[in-house]
Amino acid sequence: MLPGPRTLFQKIWDDHVVARVNGDAVLLYIDRHLVNEVTSPQAFEGLRTAGRKVRAPGATLAVADHNVSTDDRSNGITFGDPESRAQVEALERNVRAFGLPYVPLADRQQGIVHIIGPELGLTLPGGTIVCGDSHTSTHGAFGALAFGIGTSEVEHVLATQTLVQRPARAMLIRVDNELGQGVTAKDLVLHIIGTIGTGGATGHVIEFAGDAVSALDMAGRMTLCNMSIEAGARAGMIAPDQKVFDWLKTAPLAPKGGELDAALAYWQTLRSDEGALFDKVLIVDASDVSPMVTWGTSPEAVITADGIIPDPSALSDPSKRTEVAHMLNYMGLQGGDRISGTPIDVAFIGSCTNGRIEDLRAAASVIGDRRVAPGVRAMVVPGSGLVKAQAESEGLDRIFMDAGFEWREAGCSMCLGMNADRLLPGQRCASTSNRNFEGRQGPGGRTHLMSPAMVAAAALAGCIVDPRVARQ
Amino acid sequence: MKSFTRLHGIAAALPTANIDTDKILAGRFLKTVTREGLGRVLFSSLREQPGFVLDQAPWNEARFLIALDNFGCGSSREHAPWALLDFGIQCIIAPSFADIFYTNCLKNGILPLKLSLLQVEHLMSLAEDPRTASMSVDLRDQILSYHGGETSFDIGAQEKNDLLNGVDEVARTLTFAASIRSHEMIRDAQRPWLAGTLRAPWETKWYNVTREDAGESR
Known part of the structure; x- marks a missing residue:
């Protein structure tokens, strides 16, 4: 039987179902796992206690961001307090013990995990990305299914490269027309949250679409997807287009050469089909959006x-x-x-x-x-x-x-x-x-x-x- | 995971919507590498105020917490349910929960129980009087009993089963190892660019090389 029209979310979901667990719960494969110092120590401890290894170290990237001092580092790294230092040191011990890729604090590519993932080209259309941080939704700007998880799930992904998940509902937020002069993606997302509330998208994966979303640059799209969690959404995503493909052409870890051509052919299919059904729809007129402040x-x-x-x-x-x-x-x-x-x-x-x-x-x-x-x-x-x-x-x-x-x-x-x-x-x-x-x-x-x-x-x-x- | 079968105890009411995980456990207390001891700093900003419910007898022994919509919104920090559990809260009743928080509760043997706003408001009024603040829940029968009544509640079959049995989820998933491996083989054939090829930094300066370079160096 041919599948009916599917949403972008449904396509990525279907491509990642490993097995059915019970009822509508499935085992979902996770392509990329970003790890930070705050939500991982107890997960590594769990692995240690059970004598388990990390299944796919090459799909994992660790970086410290939450706790780090932003003081000048030219004369070495400082910390605000001993607990912050202890947490970063724990991460460094854990990446070494479990053999995980890690961007050290002193490295010029260190940064906030949701900024460096896209910079490095780890974030790819059609992939599943998780991190023990709710703003993982940021990566949805590239047409990935990306969402935040708790520490128990961090341990589960480290050990199995999968998560037990029940399907989310699909929500379409279509933003028609153009944003006015000086009105940004931040204003748009605050406007949307003001309209639907902080629980307005609970249980849903939002797909952002429409002319005003297509017109946003990648930074604006990341801002929009980043704050979908502030509307309660499980994830936010945007169908990948030429702006995404152009970004990935220069990202160091994105596919190159023949593999890029094959990837591009697949990425072009990552859009909601004509007639695909959404459980919820919100239509926003971009010309109604003003600069916003909470x-x-x-x-x-x-x-x-x-x-x-x-x-x-x-x-x-x-x-x-x-x-x-x-x-x-x-x-x-x-x-x-x-x-x-x-x-x-x-x-x-x-x-x-x-x-x-x-x-x-x-x-x-x-x-x-x-x-x-x-x-x-x-x-x-x-x-x-x-x-x-x-x-x-x-x-x-x-x-x-x-x-x-x-x-x-x-x-x-x-x-x-x-x-x-x-x-x-x-x-x-x-x-x-x-x-x-x-x-x-x-x-x-x-x-x-x-x-x-x-x-x-x-x-x-x-x-x-x-x-x-x-x-x- | 800890199992949850039934619970009896005092219920405390927090008649507020959108209680976020920063309020449950403030960011400055996330600098711990263990799961224990966070009960002391649960709701720290509220507990600075005299008369906060969880500091008053009998609610300082509360096992149930009752709140309004969208409980646990915001950050994914599992430290929030750890702090609730460390305090003694094992069941949270609200009309709706934020998704990540809901999942985090299940992973720690806390029952997040969804009831209608009308029911929640009735339970809150009972919880405010020490003489009527005791409740019981039986997960197997899906019944919550309270002063003068009882109600059934819904919970997904998967969630119920895992809570009742205190399932070691990682161990269960590892029984699917063959399916995971076969998914990876299909992925390698159809979407090879999704295979993770990162290397640990002490093995190679992976971040300065192209993927082809990384492949050749193996």
Whole structure:
């Protein structure tokens, strides 16, 4: 029997089913396993206890990113605290004991795992990629099925190169028309999360499609897929096209020569068939999307940059009223005020969401001859050593430093409050990262998510600004 | 995996939606290389506030936790269920859970139990009164019993079976070794570029060589 029309997700799924386990649960083959220092130590310990080996070391790549210091490394590597050092050292012991490929901290290609995977060409269309990190969805920008897993599943993949999985439902988010001038992939994904909520895609794999998605560069597509987890999605993906193929032509570990031709022929088939059914569909008009900024402690608590902070007393639903009031109290904001003009203490440009070269170019382009506002700590953290080197070759480091930004080494940095880069209680941060949860960037810290250009503009103005007003 | 068959104990209510894994276990406590001892820092930011439910008797002995929609959203950190388990929570009741968190619970012998919002709100009102806060769950019969009533609940056959038996999932999957090998052989024939050919850095500077170079050096 010929299969009916299938979605992109279904095609990749079907090509990776190893066996049926029980009911609708299958054993799914995993092509690439990225390993970091935070979510792996207990998994390696589990292997040791059971006397098991890693099944496919060549399909595994380890790198430390969450815990690492982003201080200058020219005179050696430092750590913020002994526990961070211990975790990185544990990773180094484990990769040696189990014979795993590893990018050392001192290597120029070290960086955030979701930035270096695509850079190296490990991320391939039609592949399955997992990592003990929820932002693994980033790799879906290449037409891969990529998702975050917990530590028990990390151990399972190390030992078996498979996962027991039940099929996800398929969701289509089609973005028609064009994004306006100065409106970025970050604004688009925040707009989508604001529309469907942080649980809006739970149980689903999102396929992003439509003219506005095709028009995004690879960096923008990675930003979009990266934050699909913030809408609750199991994964986000985009059908691969010429932009993906061009990227892979220069990626060192992508196929070459005749193998590339064969791969290209297969990759061209990786799109949802005409008539394929989705369980859920959302159609977005890109021309409705404005520059966005979060005001609360959930990515769905988001408004346009020229918007008004919600007033809890105007809400009829009592539980919603309590929730909004609680968020505003934590954030130190007043309902009914304009979000623009809110003073900031810190500006952070970086993370797996917005730490790529295109993001740094966008941020640098708004600086001109201005300087960071007095009293604001502004930091730029390239997502990888290669991004850093590229930015330096373009002179972006000089633009940032001359304007008063710190120019730091690669790592997760102030995205998650695990390393030395943290907010102090009460500090307010304009951030290109992905989560504005309470305490995410440090206990008591207040996070406003926005695009790189908006963070740069906020650093210069000393407050949150509407980029469309700021440009005039 | 630890098995889960039945549980009896106190239930604590956290009447909030979208409780994220950063709130359950803050990032600064992820720097551990073991699974134990995280109960102390469970919900650390909430426990700084006087009167937090899990610090009050009898809920400081809670075995059930009841919350609203999208419990466990955000990070994939399994440290969140480890912290809950270390505190003593073995069953979480909510209208919906984030996907990765749900899976992480199952891998640690925690029962994530989905009920309707109406039911959850009723259970919360019971949990708020120490005299009615005790509950029992029997996974085999799929029944949750509480003061003045009981309800059945749904759970996937696979999940139920694994929880009841405390299945060693890796051991079970290794019984499929022949199927895994045959998948790899088909992959090598049809999509050879997906085969992982990375080398450990002390064997070769793999990241500076092309794949053909890496192949020739073997």
